[in-house]
Amino acid sequence: MKVLVTGGAGYIGSHVVRLLQQRGDEVVVIDDMSAGVIERLGGAKLLPLDLAAPEAMTLLTELFKTEKIEAVIHLAARKKVGESVELPEWYYEQNISGLAHLLGAMRQTGVTKLVFSSSAATYGMPDVPAVSEDLQCEPINPYGQTKLIGEWMVANAARAWGLRGANLRYFNVAGAGWPDLADTAIANLVPIVFAAIRAGKDPVVFGDDYPTPDGSCVRDYVHVHDLAEAHLSALDYLDRDDRPHDTFNVGTGQGSSVFEVLDEIKKVSEIDFKIDVQPRRAGDPPYLAADVSRIRETLGWSAKRNLHDIIESAWNA
Structure with missing residues (x-):
């Protein structure tokens, strides 16, 4: 199969690209390279493009035709929660316009299979410990809102012209499937702690008085290699005639507290930081x-893969 991966030079995208290549799929990548690393692509053809640019739909339509694209995995998006609060208009322009251009080009060229990178941020602050896909979504920041709107767009395209879509709501992604595909951004807990250790600073924990076993927040951490494999499973699912669901959580189903993550980092790094x-x-x-x-x-x-696998792979990378 010939698959277009948007955001394929990024942290998660590069894992998806490598797994597709390993199983014999041909991959084309679109990435604006704002956070991408070209060495991650393993020979995949790259089209540098901002999907939100006015000319994007025309260029995408041409690409679908010339490259004979059969399916799309769409990961390209802005994804910093704090930044989305500061720049909401830009987040709507980037994440929603980019998807609109992509869907428009798919419709024009008859490409009907799409795996959409969504987020647990669509849920907001649910008052249940284990979140199911049937829970009503109430995102509390512009980033989460753009992901929920993206899911609506996928559903509307399915009704309007027969798109086969699958939305993957990621929980907390960390680790590295291969050392050269490490997370280079310092935006999530594990790389933030690593950066503090390298700088000789004490990692910061926000709150130790939550109603949890050790007082710190508990989150579901999923290994990026597992997450990438979920994309391939979702892509194959789109070939089925019987598709009872279009939205899926991607996590482990188990929570790890911030203190547990820090303890595991101490064990793996052999550094007893404060x-x-x-x-x-x-x-x-x-x-x-x-x-x-x-x-x-x-x-x-x-x-x-478990928490130890996540921390060990991230530290080694």
């Missing part, structure tokens, strides 16, 4: 993990 405990941040739910029964039962996918 921790700087600060007051809670507004908007952090105490416990958030995925109900993963749907993706397990429908796609046959489940995470194979």
Whole structure:
């Protein structure tokens, strides 16, 4: 199969590209290279492009025709929650216009298979510990809102012209499938802690008085290699005539506290660093993990790697 991967030079995208290549699929990548690394692509053809640019739909339509694209995995998006709060208009322009241009080009060229990178940020602050896909989504920031609107766009395209879409709601992604595909951004807990250690600073924990076993927030951490495999499972699912669901959580179904993550980093790194405990941040739910029964039962996918695997692979990378 010939697959277009948008954002394929990024952290998650490069893992998806490599797995597709390993199983024999031909891959074309679109990436604006704002966070991409060209060496990650393994020979995949690259078209540098901002999907939100006015000329994007025309260029995409030409690409679909000339490259004979058969399916799309769409990961390209802006994804920093804090930045989305500061620049909401830009986030709407980037994430929603980019998807609109992509869907428009797919419609014009008859490409009907799309795996869409969504997020657990669509849920907002649910008051249940294990979040199922049937829970009403109430995103609390522009980033989460753009991902939910993206899911609506996929559903509308399915009704309007027969798109076969699957939305993957990621939980907390970390680790590295290969050392050369490390997360180079310092935006999530694990790379933030690593950066603090390298700088000789104490990692910061926001809140140790939550109603959790050790007082710190609990989250569902999924290995990026497992997540990439979920994309391939979702892509294959789109070939089925019987597709009872179009939205899936991607996590482990188990939570790990911030202190547990830090303890694992101490073990793996063999560095006994101190921790700087600060007051809670507004908007952090105490416990958030995925109900993963749907993706397990429908796609046959489940995470194979645990917290130790995540931290060890990230540290080695």
